[in-house]
Amino acid sequence: MSARPLRVVGRPLARIDAIEKVTGRARYVTDLVLPGMAHARVLRSPYAHARLARVETGRARALPGVVAVLAGADLTWCDPYFGPAFRDRPILAIDVARHEGEPVAAVAAVDEATAAAALELIDVDYEPLAAALTLEDALAPGAPLVHTREPLAGHFADLSSLRPRPGTNVCHQFHFARGDAATALASADLVVEDTFRFPAVQHYAMEPHAAVAAWDETGGLTVWASTQNPYSVRVELAKMFDVPLARIRIVVPHLGGGFGSKTYAKLEPLAAALAHAAGRPVRLAASAAEAFQTVRRCSARVTMRVGFGGDGTLAAVHCDAQYDVGAYADIGPRVVQKATYTATGPYRVPHVDLGGAAVYTNTTPGGAFRGFGVPQLAWALESLFDVAADRLGRDPIDLRRHNLLGHGEAFAPGDTPIDGKFEESLGRAAEAIGWTLAGAADRGRGLATMLKASIGPSVSEAIVRLHADGSVSVLASAVEMGQGTRTVLAQIAAEVLAVALARVVVVTPDTAITPYDQTTSSSRSTTMTGRAVQAAAEDVREQLLRVGSEALGLPASDLALEDGAIVTATRRLAYPEVLARRFGMAGGELIGRGVVAPGRSAAPLGGSTPFWEMAVGAAEVSVDEETGAVSVERYVSVADVGRAVNPLLLEGQDEGGVVQGLGHTLFEEMAYADGHLLNGTLLLYRVPRADDVPALECRFVENADGAGPFGAKGAGEGSLVPVSPAVANALARLTGVRLRDLPLTPERVWRALRARERRAPGAI
Template identity: 90%
Template sequence: MTAGGVSRLTIRAVVNGRPRELDVPTHALLLDVLRDDLDLKGAKRSCDSQVCGACTVLVDGLAVSACTYLAVEADGRAIVTVEGLADGDALHPIQEAFIEAGAVQCGFCTAGMLLTARALLAENPTPTREQILHSLRGSLCRCTGYRKIVDAMEARHGARVEERPGSAGTRRTFGGEGAMSGPPATPTTPEERPGSAGARRTFGGEGAMSGPPATPTTPEERPGSAGARRTFGGVGAMSGPPLKWIGRSVRRVDALEKVTGRARYVTDLVVPGMLHARVLRSPHAHARLARVDATRARALPGVVAVLTGADLTWCDPYCGPAFRDRPILAIDVARFEGEPVAAVAALDEATAEAALDLIDVDYAPQPAAITLEEALAPGAPLVHTGEPLAGHFADLSSLKPEPGTNVCHRFRFARGDAAAALAGADLVVEDTYRFPAVQHYAMEPHAAVAAWDETGSLTVWASTQNPYSVRVELAKMFGAPLSRIRVVVPHLGGGFGSKTYAKLEPLTAALAHVARRPVRLAISAAEAFQTVRRCSARVAMRVGFRRDGALVAVECDAQYDVGAYADIGPRVVQKATYTATGPYRVPHVALGAAAVYTHTTPGGAFRGFGVPQLAWALESLFDVAADRLGRDPVDLRRDNLLGHGEEFAPGDTPIDGKYEESLGRAAEAIGWTQALAADRGRGVAAMLKASIGPSVSEAIVRLHADGSVTVLASAVEMGQGTRTVLSQIAAEVLAVPLERVTVVPPDTAITPYDQTTSSSRSTTMTGRAVQVAAEDVREQLLRVAADALGLPARDLALEDGAVVSAVQRLTYPEILALRFGMSGGELIGRGVVAPGRSAAPLGGSTPFWEMAVGAAEVSIDEETGAVKVERYVSVADVGRAVNPLVLEGQDEGGVVQGLGHTLLEEMVYTDGHLVNGTLLLYRVPRADDVPALACRFVENADGAGPFGAKGAGEGSLIPVSPAVANALARLTGVRLRDLPLTPERVWRALRARKDPETHAGEPS
């Protein structure tokens, strides 16, 4: 013991059963030592404040937050990380349970959840549900909705999985041959297989989405057109030939790597020689940068590069998908609190952090417009004064800002004469609804690693949902051909829209360029609050009905707060407003919306893409109208639902599902007509959302000499299970076991173009491209086999890795040997799905409509205003569930994320500052917030995707707010118009109802 203390210590710890001796600085956190020194990357950094549990490890059997625990405390102790849970190849039972229950999605929370579970179960092998929820009080998950995690911990998963449709039963072992490939549910004859000619006629192959070739298609062939609908799937296809892989709840193909901590995310990557970056951010909502002087920072030993906005003369510093209005670093002016002003790349993160303190910035604070009202007021401070450049999408070229105002884009859509129809309506209900700015909180904060090589090629490993959009941005900014920009995407720890379009990639690439070394930039969860958020909105809506309940007109005037930079906000506004009328038949519409700049974090894509904001208004007003008309809310909706095949708008895809079935099943499941306890209320809401059109997905399927299959596609695995779904599709078409299929993660140098992993499109579009590519391989196999056997191809079918006729059988290796005359070579199939532009109002038809209905049962603590959602039912019309368990998990997560903005979440600004921009202060749903939850599907195989599937995953979230508010209104008579329904807000509304005189005019 010296008066000076020690700054380093040698510690001895047993890590995952192995004695270790480590010399560590006293300020080293256990998480960093495990991840960086021991290469144990399973523990993750997410909230960095002991709230989320992603960094959980066990120290002498007790769970600790490794992010806030000194490594020196591990001295003399036993550490267990997720890598140490399994005994060699034998998984720990809790790992098995997580896989079986479907408790693994993006995987970023998984290690922490597993270790928390293990610590609990070690002390208490048979915990009650209350004890499980109590143990999960400090464990957040943003994907799963927690239900399957709790199921796994209850170890009742076996029974549940077997109950599920599409399940092949439980398998307790992992990794053995055939473990993922149980026998087909029913024996099939070759003629019945989907690979057979008969099946091809049913499931498409000739239609527009089934290129190659990628030649322009005629309108009749478009997937949205009536002709295409006849080609694809069609009602009744569910009764077609039995499928081996489609429709089965097979284990996720990435489950094993995720439960063992081996799955790699961008933050886990180490590129030799890479530097570490940190970002200096503006403390002001709006400020002129009078001086940015990095002289002292540049002089700090270990600092390799410092960038400021003024340094960015050698590249085009602006980016943005809608408008190229966002500089890599603030140039002359900072437009929101947290805007990057300078960045440092240094030998280590600590040096980079220290250098930030040495950058001298003189800010001249300016008046700021934080709210929509402030931004739209006459004489408001302008966020942008110059004309922004158009973004990089041709289909967004129609977007136009209004000079001299903060309106960055205005969208209008009209049909009929809404004003006259409203004037003549028997009932007009109208009100203004507000939706808050909320944060995605994907548990993995954004990260990127960028490296330039000596030839001027750039590689970026990025946590992005659309590598190809990032590639376009980087190519434009750095003046490089697309072929020289390579964007690689490993696993994503959740996205939800936050990782669409360029985020950190341009800055990281610019730093790497200046530093002439690879650079890694991994931001914190708190910085994610300063990166992107959901567009908040104010929606004024008028809805007219005839006395008989027929909806005659909808008028909508919405303003979306898109923050300081447009990002994809204008597109959010345009696309959502187009469907503001929801799933209803409305003859007269006048829909208008403005995207409005404010001096706040940029608003962008977030699950639902602008639709939740409008559905909140429309679906609430629907119940107001039902009340006024004396109609049952379910009946009133049913009367007005668009029918299957009915036109939504001229030129766009007709409705491709059966809403009445979803509505009926939701009503039945919640017990709509059943007696209800006096202290409960029930509510229902529906949604309609378009996916992206025009839209492109391409895929390559390679059949190798040994009969195994590689799928090249660029759909990003972010927890939704796309790798598993694409594997199932390829395995189905090529009749091979699932474990013989490998899906290569997106890499723009290797995997072909895919527009984006968003808009619920991957199963439909990328999946269809994989199906087409696999069918291309199948045709080649059949051709070679037909020649060899002297039989017409129509007499042949694919079965268990072979082409078979009634009497003969040629395995794939045999066929490839015949084709190439040697044991080598491969068959390559190509799939292109490119519906192209159409006469639809937005310029492209949606490839499918996302359709769902939600129903809630709530109770209220009247004295506190706390709303409790007791039960919730979601029914989504998915065409066909390729993997029911994965889809169910996704929809459960959607409902719970919806409960977040319904009851809890809101980014709060006070005096121009975001006051709850950390997970300590921004509350997302926890396991104990989850109601009794049932997510169900309507499956009529009528989707445009493979085997009649269509997109899902956003639909479950959208009805949550209005369903809950409608239930609350039916219970209490109080109608709330502002989200979230915090206890205080509800309490105030209840008080105003009881005592309207005293509390009149209070905000609700």
């Protein structure tokens, strides 16, 4: 069959769930109502670190309307520990509470009011313990230990390389070296070095975490969950409650945003435990304030030394990164491992010595958040690149261009070669921001790049069914959380099978129905799940052609699919007719299967990235020198996406990524004092508003060179990563002031500007 022009893929089509969303019909976990459903509320620790001397639940149990009360000590009938990296997180605190807001007890009752009233009847005697609240606290000699015993290994084979360091708060240390960085730095013509800080940030998905759990008469468990990876949640629940995988159903309706906050199990184990104890379905819906106590971005302190030759050639990078993963590891150690591996960004560096540590503290657990540890390191590297450019008297873009990895070049031995054209992104970003044009005196421009590996290896499977009327079902478990994956998967199936998009239905993820998909994260769905759907659709296409070939008496190579039919130069056989011929009646369906399972590789992390996520950001800023308020006036993001399956959705996703990046660049930071979160509500935690958004352009480099369907590859995280360094670089070029700590609050910038004035004018 000859290649025909794409008809559905590559077009800016409205998302397939748009109508249900604008009419209020889209259903989220908290919208579900089951017969007999009880409502849960959680009692949380007011202390950052405390021994639970007594948890008395008798009075709560006696309250009419209460159907279950659980404390940590009650969880003897299941394995109460979970967590992807280590099983260090109990469903409810056992003996010790390790962060403010940790669940200590929970109640299910006939309604939320009764559950809330019951919580007030639970007596807890807390004995406060010394707490490790910051990286400095936690790494100091003799620091209070957040965990005193070695945590249990997790259930995921791909995470088995993670290791805690007993007797310390370090829950994982990663080291990656190539060449001899120490010697190279000693002999480099220029070494720039500094320590950068990145704040703890709240995802603030508009929908807080929620789960509805129900056990059935066969001992099976169904959980409707706001999760990005139903299959990971299934594994954890199966082990915890000793139930075969086949008896657990995780169903995922629409998610009200994820951004990493809903990866791996969060509230699902507690909801399942309560439902078990109550003997009826239980709904557990976190408040926004509770989301702040559930997961956050890992804050970090990054010290980087970057050596250059006199001609600007990168010689070596030394990185010492410490990430604060909070009280429970969640996926934090993997964040550290994976990000540290790519600490050198998109550059050719002969000598590297990269170290990263995941450190426990008595704060909200840190986990996955859009960028997965990369923003913290790019903040350091991309800032230092501009410092080096200044010192070398080079244009920052030229210096970057000089060191960029080229298309097809190896990033690390055994890993996927670079699969995009950074030069093109860099050039387009520079052009769009007007890099070489004279700018207004009160504006500064800055630029930054990013490179991120996706998860490798990982598995995606899909099933595509062509029904008797020619409509199509796509069964896949990529979760729709706003990014548009259902639309993209539908476009891929529609393209392969030559049907209208409206004829394709993407089935809601349900582990009893839709096949395995490892996770909806790491920008992987279009590439990995997309490829599985493509393969499944191609499987159906082959079957169609086989039947058509027999029916028409022509070789399959003479047939084409067009507009829901098999066509030749002279004949047209619509799919319903094809199926009727296949089955001899108007029944039956063609079922296609697609599997993507690249397996382990010789790459340093044990699996090759399926693609490299690559983006460049350029900012134009102004500053109110008297107040320190930074205004991002214009922003350009260019992402190398291979092919935009749906440019409208991708543009929206990247615009959102930039604005989310502006959040941690300008405003956002979870502020703690004495172990208490000071700003755990939107009254005090400031996320970007519509009036904060600059003139914003998100563009794409499309060379159809990605590993995904039709040359696509992953995107959606890339636009966020360069924002902080691009803005800080612009600010530095405007004012001469270099900031190392985020966010760039007005006061922080104001202090830096005042410090500059105290120094000799003009000096940096």
